[in-house]
Amino acid sequence: MTNGEGKPREQFSSKIGVILAAAGSAVGLGNIWKFPYEAGENGGGAFIVIYIFSILLIGFPIMISEFVIGRKSRANPVGAFKKLAPKTPWFFTGIIGVATAFMILSFYGVVAGWTLEYIYLALGNTFKGQTTADLQNTFDNFASNPIKPVFWQILFMCFTAWVVHAGIKNGIERITKILMPLLLLIIIVLCIKSLSLGENIDTTTGEVIGSSLDGLKFLFKPDFSAINAGMVLDALGHAFFSLSLGMGTIITYGSYVRKTNILTNTALEVTILDTLIALLAGVAIFPAVFYFNVAPDKGPSLVFTILPSIFQEMSGGYIWTLSFFVLLAVAALTSSISLLEVAVSYFSEELKINRNKATVYTTVIITVLGIACSLSLSSWSGFEVLGLNIFEIMEYASSNVMLPLGGLLISVFVGWYYRRNDFVDELSNGGTLKIKFFHLFFFIIKFIAPVAIAAIFLYSTGLLKFD
């Protein structure tokens, strides 16, 4: 397989490189920004239970499937289906994936841009002395400014394009190898600090303002009465979003994986790491949310107000805040490059546009869409469809419609269309590995995953009702 310029297809150079790149794609704003606010808006514990079920029952088997499809075909998501299912409409699954990459990266670039502003603010020590209410104002003023967020978003998209242009080994692999472990470390430190906040007592009145323990209860004591169809769809959609599934990212990365790599292990490691980091982010944030007595359902501004509040309580707050936002920006970057890579590999391999040009074109289109998302929070906020602004439409439609739809198609493809023996052959590295629990896996991918996704989808849109 060659790329648009006829060079051989690149490969990841090492096993750890694959894991870190795929984990780099999975771990990002989804874990640290989106997961806490989704959990906060959906009542905490019950959301988390359904999210974890979605990961185990649907996400993990689909991740294995995407890796197999990618490595077997050695192609971009559209080319992959063309190769494995020639002369059929299955390649539409890939087209949907490429379209989803455009949608996700448009709002993702905006939020990633926010992290750059926060690095800048942290550098100037702006958060010092700000109360949680001040921090909320800082965020609101910034997000509703029409110029600044757009400036940072464009800058971030330039970084993304630059790394993607540098290619797999030099760009993506090198950067993730160094910075991912650092991010994990800093989140653990944050968890410890957040948990040790204890009770917040008003010094003048002696009243208890809040307690970090309540945050833990909110996270881990599920209130099952909070479950409803919309929330289940949110949790399912978020499982896809967080694991980078349902749009061909893992197919694309899988296409660069060596034939000797053990795909089931890689998928397991990535899934565990991603889930762990989301839960740790929850443990870092919610105890502090309750300690400072802030509403947990604040939405997208949650981490941007709570985390600087925790850092203020820490000695060396300046350096912690700064390092955190730098690492968050890097985590966003390792995810955004995987999104852009899906589009670029499609344009260069299928439409035969040279890779550099493909990178520039796709980046420009996505950035323009992103500017619309950003402005929909300021000057264009009056424009709404079904009560959602452009930013929210992109976010909702990609996570709650496009990714589950992609996941559904992938599970049907593997379970019902693709030859089982070919699948087993690729998964077992040509029969050299013994695959445990294959029957269980296959049963899930053939029946459970598609039925569950379809049912959740139909039920939450009101097309299906249980009484």
Ligand code: PHE
């Ligand atoms: N998983 C990424 C995150 O959690 C976002 C992403 C979604 C990346 C889909 C690629 C594909 O931030």
